[in-house]
Amino acid sequence: MVRVLRDRRIVLGVTGSIAVYKALDFVRQLTQAGAQVDVVMTEEAQAFVTALTFQTLTRRPVHTTAFEAWDAEQAGHVTLGANADIMIIAPATAQSIARLAHGFADDAVSLTALACPAPLIVAPAMDHYMYWHPAMQANLEILKSRGVILVGPDHGPLASGMVGDGRMASIDEILAVTRKALGRTGPLAGRRVVVTAGPTREFIDPIRFLTNASSGRMGYALAEAARDAGADVLLITGPTALPDPKALDVVHVTTAQEMYGAVKHAVQAADVLIMAAAVSDYRPRHVAREKIKKETPIQVLELERTVDILREINQPGLLKIGFAAETEQLISYAQEKLHAKNLDMIVANDAREAMGSEFSSVVLITAEGIIDRIERQSKVALAEAIIDHVAAMLRTRVATDERTP
Numbered sequence: 134m135v136r137v138l139r140d141r142r143i144v145l146g147v148t149g150s151i152a153v154y155k156a157l158d159f160v161r162q163l164t165q166a167g168a169q170v171d172v173v174m175t176e177e178a179q180a181f182v183t184a185l186t187f188q189t190l191t192r193r194p195v196h197t198t199a200f201e202a203w204d205a206e207q208a209g210h211v212t213l214g215a216n217a218d219i220m221i222i223a224p225a226t227a228q229s230i231a232r233l234a235h236g237f238a239d240d241a242v243s244l245t246a247l248a249c250p251a252p253l254i255v256a257p258a259m260d261h262y263m264y265w266h267p268a269m270q271a272n273l274e275i276l277k278s279r280g281v282i283l284v285g286p287d288h289g290p291l292a293s294g295m296v297g298d299g300r301m302a303s304i305d306e307i308l309a310v311t312r313k314a315l316g317r318t319g320p321l322a323g324r325r326v327v328v329t330a331g332p333t334r335e336f337i338d339p340i341r342f343l344t345n346a347s348s349g350r351m352g353y354a355l356a357e358a359a360r361d362a363g364a365d366v367l368l369i370t371g372p373t374a375l376p377d378p379k380a381l382d383v384v385h386v387t388t389a390q391e392m393y394g395a396v397k398h399a400v401q402a403a404d405v406l407i408m409a410a411a412v413s414d415y416r417p418r419h420v421a422r423e424k425i426k427k428e429t430p431i432q433v434l435e436l437e438r439t440v441d442i443l444r445e446i447n448q449p450g451l452l453k454i455g456f457a458a459e460t461e462q463l464i465s466y467a468q469e470k471l472h473a474k475n476l477d478m479i480v481a482n483d484a485r486e487a488m489g490s491e492f493s494s495v496v497l498i499t500a501e502g503i504i505d506r507i508e509r510q511s512k513v514a515l516a517e518a519i520i521d522h523v524a525a526m527l528r529t530r531v532a533t534d535e536r537t538p
C-alpha cells in the first residue's frame with residue numbers, strides 16, 4: 134500500500150472516450166492502495182462502460198447526472214467536490230476540456246469540477262487533429278494558467294487507426310502525478326533530493342562487464358517516497374529491469390565513473406543525497422577494444438578501484454545518506470562507513486536478504502547510534518520510513534540553524 138493514497142478522498146471524473154477502459158484499472162489501483170474513490174460519469178462515458186462497473190470497483194455510488202435528488206447527508210456533487218483531496222478527469226475528451234475551460238456546469242463531471250477547490254488533474258484523450266486544433270490548445274492553455282495539472286497525452290496508436298498525439302497518458306503516469314499532487318505539501322516540500330539506484334557496470338570488453346545483483350528496487354522506492362513527500366526528485370540509476378518512475382527526473386548511467394559525474398553535478402542544487410546504488414568498487418584496469426576471444430590464453434583480470442562517490446562528495450549543507458550492504462558484522466561495518474564517508478545517516482542491511490528482493494529489514498544509524506530498526510517489510514514501506522527520518526533530520530537541522538546566531 135502506498136501511504137500517500139491511503140484514506141484520501143479522490144473524485145474521478147470519467148468522460149466519453151474509448152480510453153475509459155484504462156480508467157477501470159486506475160480506479161482498481163487507487164482503491165487497492167486504500168483511497169476512497171467517488172466516480173462521476175458523463176452520459177457519453179456510459180456509452181462505453183456502465184456505472185455499475187465503477188460502482189463494483191469502488192464499492193461506492195457512482196454519480197451520473199447533474200441533477201441528482203438533494204440528499205441532506207450527501208448534497209450531491211457539491212459536497213463531493215468540496216470534500217475531495219483531489220479531482221482527476223481521465224479520460225478527458227475535447228468536449229469536456231472545452232466545458233472546463235469555459236466554466237460550464239451542464240453535466241455531472243464539469244459541475245463537480247466547478248464545485249471542487251482541490252487540485253485538478255486532467256488527462257486528455259482525443260484524436261491527433263482535435264488535440265492540435267488551435268481551439269483545443271487555447272482551452273488547454275486556459276486550464277494550465279489556472280493551475281490545472283495536465284498529464285499527457287502520449288503519442289501512439291489512436292482509436293481512429295492513425296498514429297499520432299492524443300492517446301491518454303498511461304495509468305502509471307496518471308497515478309504518479311496523482312501521488313505527487315497529493316504529497317505536494319508533505320514534509321519534503323521545497324526540497325531537492327538526489328537518489329542513486331541500481332548496480333553499475335564495469336566493462337571488460339565491449340560486451341562483458343563486472344556488476345552485482347542489485348535490482349534498483351530500494352532506490353526507486355526511495356525516489357518515489359521522496360516525491361510523494363513533496364520533494365523535487367532526481368533519480369540517477371544504473372541499468373535495471375524496472376520501468377522509470379514517473380513524475381520525477383531520471384538520469385541513466387552505466388559505470389561508477391558516469392554515476393560520479395552525474396551525482397557531482399546534481400548535488401549542487403540539492404538538499405539531500407541518498408546513495409542506494411550498489412556501486413562497483415573495482416573495474417578492469419584495461420578494457421579490451423574488441424571482444425576477447427576464447428583462444429586468448431587464460432588471463433588474469435587486473436582490477437583497479439573506482440571512485441568512492443559518497444566519500445568524495447562533501448558539499449557543505451548537503452544531507453548525506455548512505456547504505457551499507459553487509460554479509461557479516463552489520464552494525465560495526467555500517468558505523469565505520471558512517472564515519473569514513475562523513476554521513477548523516479547510514480541504512481544498514483543484510484546484503485543476502487536485500488539484494489534483488491522486494492523485501493528487506495534495515496537498521497538506521499546516525500552519529501548518535503542506532504535510531505531505528507525496521508523489521509522485514511516491502512521496500513516501498515521501508516522507503517517511506519527512511520524518508521520520514523530524512524524529513525525529521527532536515528527539520529532538526531533547520532531548528533539548529535535558526536538557533537545559531
Ligand code: CTP
Binds near residue numbers: 440
Ligand atoms: N558507494 C559509493 N561509491 C562506491 C562504493 C560505494 O558511493 N564506489 C556508496 C554506496 O552507494 C553506499 C555506501 O557507499 O551508499 C556503502 O557501500 P558499500 O558497498 O556497502 O560499501 P563500500 O564502501 O563499497 O565498502 P565494502 O565494499 O568494503 O563493504
